[in-house]
Amino acid sequence: MICSIIFYLIFVALTIIGARYSAGSFQEKVLDKESSTSLRGLMALGVILHHISQKEAFSDAGELSFFVDIGFLFVGVFFFLSGLGLARSLESKPGYLDSFFRKRVLSIAVPFYVMTLIYFGLNFLMHRDIPLAKRLLSLTGITLANEQSWYVIVQATMYIAFFAAFRNTKTRTKSYAIILAVILIEAALFLIGGHMFWWIRIDGSYWWTTNKWDTVHWSWKPACWWFQGEWWVNSTITFLIGLVLGFNEKAIIRYLKKIYWIKTAAFLVMAVAAHLIWVKFLGSLNISYWTEFGSGKPGIDDKFITWTIQTVEVTCTALFIYMISMKFKTENAVTRFLGSHSLELYLMQAIALFGWEFLLPEGKSTAMERCLYAFLVIASTTLMAVIFKLICRILLKKAK
Numbered sequence: 001m002i003c004s005i006i007f008y009l010i011f012v013a014l015t016i017i018g019a020r021y022s023a024g025s026f027q028e029k030v031l032d033k034e035s036s037t038s039l040r041g042l043m044a045l046g047v048i049l050h051h052i053s054q055k056e057a058f059s060d061a062g063e064l065s066f067f068v069d070i071g072f073l074f075v076g077v078f079f080f081l082s083g084l085g086l087a088r089s090l091e092s093k094p095g096y097l098d099s100f101f102r103k104r105v106l107s108i109a110v111p112f113y114v115m116t117l118i119y120f121g122l123n124f125l126m127h128r129d130i131p132l133a134k135r136l137l138s139l140t141g142i143t144l145a146n147e148q149s150w151y152v153i154v155q156a157t158m159y160i161a162f163f164a165a166f167r168n169t170k171t172r173t174k175s176y177a178i179i180l181a182v183i184l185i186e187a188a189l190f191l192i193g194g195h196m197f198w199w200i201r202i203d204g205s206y207w208w209t210t211n212k213w214d215t216v217h218w219s220w221k222p223a224c225w226w227f228q229g230e231w232w233v234n235s236t237i238t239f240l241i242g243l244v245l246g247f248n249e250k251a252i253i254r255y256l257k258k259i260y261w262i263k264t265a266a267f268l269v270m271a272v273a274a275h276l277i278w279v280k281f282l283g284s285l286n287i288s289y290w291t292e293f294g295s296g297k298p299g300i301d302d303k304f305i306t307w308t309i310q311t312v313e314v315t316c317t318a319l320f321i322y323m324i325s326m327k328f329k330t331e332n333a334v335t336r337f338l339g340s341h342s343l344e345l346y347l348m349q350a351i352a353l354f355g356w357e358f359l360l361p362e363g364k365s366t367a368m369e370r371c372l373y374a375f376l377v378i379a380s381t382t383l384m385a386v387i388f389k390l391i392c393r394i395l396l397k398k399a400k
Contacts (some may be wrong), residue, residue, distance in 0.1 A: 003063045005048060005369045018332035026257060031325045035185045038331035039321070041338030042150045044345045046074040048381060051353055052149075053376050057360040063370055069279055074150060076235035076314035077321060080344070082155065083239040086162055087094070088149045097167050104159050108263050108343065111392045112141065114154045115347045118388075121143035121285035122351065131218050143224060150232055152343075157182065158239050172247060179240050188238060189227035199300050209296045221388075230289040230303070238318045245322065245371050255364060257325060267320035274313035278306055307322025322384055344392070350378040351384060 018038075031039065050071035053064035074144075090096050120138055123130055123145060136143035141153065158179075164176035197220050200207055207216060223229045241326075245252055256263060281287065282305065289306050291299025338345065358371045 002061065002367045003061075003374060004065070005060075006371060007064060007258075007374060008226050010383060011042075011045065013051065014045070014335050017324055017334075019328050019330035023329050026326045028251075030253065030322065030345065031081070031084065032071050032329075034331050034336065035325060035329055036085065037207060037339035039077065039325075040081060040334035040340065040342040041335035041340070043074040043077045044338050044342040045335075045378070047071060047346060048349050048376075050074065051349060052377055055353075055357075055360065055373075057365040057370060057373075060164055061365065061367075062372065063367075064374075069275070072235045072310065073131070073314055073317045076232075076238040076318055078151075079158070079236055080238035080242040080318040080322075081156075082158070083242025083244075084246040085242075087243045090130060090166060091247065097163060100159075101164050104357075105156060106399055108152050108155055108159075109277065110396050111343060111347060111388070112156075113221075113393065114388070114392055115149060116141060116145045119190060119350070120197065134224075137305065142226075146347065146350050147223060150229070151346060153226060154232060154236060154305050156185070158236065162243070176244060178242065179243065183233075183236050183240060184224075187233040187307060190233045191199075191300055191307060193228060193293065194292055194293070194298055194300075194303070196220060196224070198292055206292075208292060232308065234307055235314050238314055241315055241318055253326070256326065256378050260323070260326070264320065264323040266317045267323060271313050271316035271320055274316065278309040278313070282306060282309065338382070341382070341385040341389055344389045345381055348384040348388055349377070349381045352381040355380070357368055 007116060022272070027161040046067065048068045053067040054060060058064055059068070098153065107230045120135065121140070124135065134143055137143045144150060144153075155294060161179055161182040169175045169178065196208065198208070200220065207220065227233065252366055277391055285304055287302045289303050356373050356376045359369050359376070
């Protein structure tokens with residue numbers, strides 16, 4: 001467990017180093033620009049550790065197990081900060097929506113397609129068995145050259161929904177309703193559609209139960225298309241939470257200050273309780289997102305139950321972090337740096353996660369091999385993120 005101890009300590013250290021506590025008062029500005037950037041950096045590191053923990057060598061050894069089931073919470077904080085930042089900007093910057101697409105949408109579209117070209121080239125060199133049609137579609141983003149880049153698609157969708165909602169409606173309530181409708185439609189696409197085209201039958205049976213994985217058309221396989229996977233939809237609700245809070249921040253803060261510690265503890269308890277319900281209780285009943293594989297049935301009801309519980313967990317987690325930020329201001333040079341490259345870290349990590357796999361031999365890996373793998377993944381992802389951002393910055397200047 002030495003690897004777990006090392007990286008748990010690193011994560012905790014980056015959380016508390018530079019932290020300042022407001023005794024007897026509250027922070028003047030909750031999650032200001034510096035704190036938000038640092039929090040993004042910490043969440044980006046959490047996402048990388050989450051993906052490392054899912055590697056077979058780590059799961060077999062029980063290493064970094066804390067991060068296995070909470071990746072969506074880190075992403076949920078990203079969406080929360082995004083909604084909060086957009087609300088604050090719209091409130092404080094006249095004409096903000098006039099340049100919205102140039103500043104916001106373009107800033108994620110350019111990195112997405114630069115990333116797509118990089119992964120397209122790597123896939124061409126390393127995965128010769130990818131069908132030509134899938135390769136070409138990946139250049140458009142309709143299928144993903146990098147499966148982890150789904151976040152950009154969802155973030156862009158939220159940006160467009162935000163623009164439409166607040167550009168063309170006269171009341172905030174209607175704007176919130178539009179955002180909520182988009183979130184629910186996205187959720188329905190997965191809850192009903194599942195991880196793949198489950199409704200297709202061969203000889204009267206669902207095709208995935210008839211041992212046809214190797215011969216089935218590539219477009220039928222799991223997570224081939226948008227919203228085939230719970231990771232697309234189980235954290236987006238926090239975007240709306242961030243918006244509502246950002247537009248009503250003064251009133252909400254006044255409310256949250258009353259019996260502050262009780263409310264803070266309540267959010268934490270509800271988040272932990274929801275986590276235990278879906279991991280332990282629902283797990284014991286074999287209720288999950290993956291019913292196609294575990295029980296050989298679509299399991300729309302099981303997916304809905306799991307999504308509902310996770311929605312509660314990610315909402316309470318985001319609000320707990322906001323509450324803590326009312327008292328604590330935490331930032332340091334490392335997390336600020338990581339936060340300023342959070343999107344690039346997110347998009348580049350898959351290369352490192354795959355590239356260093358040779359350090360994890362089949363069978364039983366050693367603690368030293370796992371530690372080395374985790375360290376090199378984080379270090380090389382950071383280096384690639386810096387280079388990637390420099391390239392995108394040049395292209396963005398020309399595009400704008």
